[in-house]
Amino acid sequence: MEALQSKIGKLEACVSTLTTDAEKSSAKIQELETARDALDKALKESTQSLSVKAKELSEMQTQYNTEKKRLEDELYPFRKEKEAKLKEEEIKRQKEEEEIKRNEEEEIKGKEEEGIRRxxxxxIKRNEEEEKVRS
Structure with a gap:
């Protein structure tokens, strides 16, 4: 009987140890579940925040593109006007260069004609002088 009581005592000690270990494990599981829930909540909030930020970014990009297009459209007439002025100035400059060239050519031609006339x-003077000398 004593052997049985000793065995029962040992079994009760084992049950007590197992109960303590089970309680510790249960507490640890509870602790891990709480930590997991906190992480899940933080992840969900972070994901929602990221989603909100992505939406805000998309709206900002749309606003930027709209404003950029508006400004480009606003500048288009000025750009065209500037291009037209530059083209007019280029044509005027070319005409002035042509006029200068024409004047230079006429001046050269006039000098050549004057030289020929001289x-x-x-x-004629030489011929007349030779004629006088012969006479």
Whole structure:
């Protein structure tokens, strides 16, 4: 009987140890579940926050694109006007260059004609002088 009581005592000690271990494990499981729930909540909040930020970013990009388009459309007439002015100035500059070139050519031609006329006059004078000398 004593052996049985000793065995029962040992079994009760084992049950007590197992109960304590089970309670510790249960407490640890509860602790881990609480931590998991907190992490799940934080993840959900973070995901929601990220979703909100992504939506805000998308709205800002849309607003930026709209404003950029508006400004480009607003600048288009000025750009066209500037291009037209530059083209007019280029045409005017080309005409001025052509006029200068034409004037230079006319001046050169006039000088050449004047030189030819002088040569002819000198030739006539020489011929007249030779004629006088012969007479």
């Amino acid at each position: 040569n002819e006059e000198n030739e």
